[in-house]
Amino acid sequence: MLYDALIIGGSYAGLSGAVQIARSGRSVCVLDGRQPRNRFAPHSHGFFGQDGQSPRVMIAQARADLAAYPNVTLIDTLATQARREGDQFSITLASGEILHAQKLLLAYGVVDLLPEIPGLAERWGQTVLHCPYCHGYEVRGGHLGVLSALPQSTHQALLISDWGRVTFFLNGQPLPDATTLAKFAEREIEIEPETVVGLEGEAPGLDGVRLADGRLFGLDALFVASRIRPASDLAEQLGCAVEEGPQGPLLRTDATKQTSVAGVYAAGDLTARGGNASLAAADGVWAGVSLHQSLIFGPLAQLEGVLPA
Numbered sequence: 195m196l197y198d199a200l201i202i203g204g205s206y207a208g209l210s211g212a213v214q215i216a217r218s219g220r221s222v223c224v225l226d227g228r229q230p231r232n233r234f235a236p237h238s239h240g241f242f243g244q245d246g247q248s249p250r251v252m253i254a255q256a257r258a259d260l261a262a263y264p265n266v267t268l269i270d271t272l273a274t275q276a277r278r279e280g281d282q283f284s285i286t287l288a289s290g291e292i293l294h295a296q297k298l299l300l301a302y303g304v305v306d307l308l309p310e311i312p313g314l315a316e317r318w319g320q321t322v323l324h325c326p327y328c329h330g331y332e333v334r335g336g337h338l339g340v341l342s343a344l345p346q347s348t349h350q351a352l353l354i355s356d357w358g359r360v361t362f363f364l365n366g367q368p369l370p371d372a373t374t375l376a377k378f379a380e381r382e383i384e385i386e387p388e389t390v391v392g393l394e395g396e397a398p399g400l401d402g403v404r405l406a407d408g409r410l411f412g413l414d415a416l417f418v419a420s421r422i423r424p425a426s427d428l429a430e431q432l433g434c435a436v437e438e439g440p441q442g443p444l445l446r447t448d449a450t451k452q453t454s455v456a457g458v459y460a461a462g463d464l465t466a467r468g469g470n471a472s473l474a475a476a477d478g479v480w481a482g483v484s485l486h487q488s489l490i491f492g493p494l495a496q497l498e499g500v501l502p503a
């Protein structure tokens with residue numbers, strides 16, 4: 195069967211795009227590996243009408259909404275290969291089966307590459323946090339650590355000082371420049387130069403971080419800016435252009451969410467500077483609408499005023 199659209203990744207971005215295409219009556223198939231980025235967090239915050247809901251429940255509801263459309267196929271599997279074949283595309287599934295579509299929407303998200311510090315990974319999403327807007331309110335007023343991991347970790351420390359008392363752990367990274375140090379002083383951010391060798395407490399709870407000199411530094415939560423990589427190499431196989439984002443590579447898209455390869459759209463964290471479920475869902479809606487309209491009008495970039503509907 196030739197689908198109108200094949201979507202790789204069935205989470206906030208992919209399912210949001212799929213429902214737009216489903217509602218046009220076109221055939222759409224969603225492939226999903228069931229590993230949304232926020233699966234480590236018991237609660238998702240800040241999503242319209244769903245603040246504090248479990249990510250698992252949110253995605254289950256979105257899948258059920260989508261499955262009600264007869265023109266939708268939802269397959270829980272990984273896509274392993276993507277190829278352009280003339281004006282169409284083929285996608286190979288983990289089983290070896292090959293599906294065909296007129297257009298693709300890549301929404302397979304990113305993987306967080308966490309610093310390899312004992313005790314850190316098992317607290318990710320609970321007491322080791324990436325974003326204060328997602329999880330800062332729950333630890334407000336506490337003693338909050340920020341691990342220096344990326345150049346923007348200093349920005350993170352300045353930001354997070356709105357939520358609580360902040361200690362910035364250099365962890366082997368250089369001291370911030372004089373301007374940043376002055377801002378740290380204004381925001382009463384302390385700097386701890388000693389290396390962090392582990393996180394302690396009954397996981398996922400956190401008592402504090404163990405330092406190389408033997409001290410246990412008490413904390414309520416530790417914020418970490420992770421490096422990221424795409425969750426799949428399908429875009430690479432298709433030849434889609436990539437650009438360097440602040441945390442790692444991102445897929446380049448135009449204003450209609452089309453990648454550099456005609457007929458291949460992309461949405462969500464895979465294309466975004468910063469991760470947020472609401473933004474990924476909105477991005478997916480935009481990509482789904484664009485993809486659908488391109489089935490009628492061809493490439494939209496040259497057609498002013500076609501979007502939105």
Ligand SMILES: Cc1cc2nc3c(=O)[nH]c(=O)nc-3n(C[C@H](O)[C@H](O)[C@H](O)COP(=O)(O)OP(=O)(O)OC[C@H]3O[C@@H](n4cnc5c(N)ncnc54)[C@H](O)[C@@H]3O)c2cc1C
Pocket residue numbers: 202203204205206207208225226227228229230231232233234235237238239240241271272273274301302303304306318319324328329425426461462463464468469470471472474
């Ligand atoms: C710990 C943590 C907590 C977070 N908490 C919040 C929060 O409270 N509020 C908020 O707004 N945001 C939160 N976020 C950010 C949010 O998780 C992301 O912005 C959002 O999940 C991005 O959605 P997405 O659809 O782009 O990708 P994802 O949700 O990562 O989904 C990608 C999907 O594609 C699938 N996939 C990957 N490769 C393939 C393949 N080859 N074939 C088929 N399927 C594939 C995956 O299995 C996955 O299901 C959090 C992030 C983290 C890391």
